[in-house]
Amino acid sequence: RLAIVNIVGSPEAGAEVPGHDLTYQARADLIAPPHLPRSLYADLAGAQQAVIAALALLHAGGGVQQVALSRSAELFHEPLAYGMTREGDFLGGAHAGYNIYETRDGYIALAALEHAFWLRLADRVLNLPKDPLAPEAHRILAEGFLRHDTADWVAWARAHDVPLEAI
Secondary structure, eight states, rough: OOEEEEEESHHHHHHHTTOHHHHHHHHTTTOOTTSOSSOOOHHEEEEHHHHHHHHHHHHHHHEEEEEEEHHHHHHHHHHTTSSSSSSTTTIIIIIEEEEEESSSSSSEEEEEOOOOHHHIIIIIIIIIOOOTTTTHHHHHHHHHHTTTTTTHHHHHHHTTTEEEEEE
């Protein structure tokens, strides 16, 4: 059984347009100027898609399939397209439990999206409103996190099963 996966920059319509990971991410609206991306999302996603395609072809008895790196970058645009991650969207800052906060000596990433995680914050530590979308929730969290060092918050999060990491 022979499985061939052609990895190309762009599908047929854009095959003659030169590009690399950076330009594919730009085309997919994944770059926040003036900053460069922190990873090679199109390349990495394309590599994963190529492996998946090869395995699927082998399972099917062989064949040929094309994987376009530009399309791989477009997959990462989906959360933006559905209004989830732009500034002010649900995962773009509207939900106070999903954000980056400054501590006394650094920064933390808080990912308390599920109601149970949010309630652990609200009930045990910061006297937050029960609604993470409440206007005052960000301010209360920001003020609270500044009171302790990053390591203290990480230790507290581990002890209380709250998704929080040092940055």
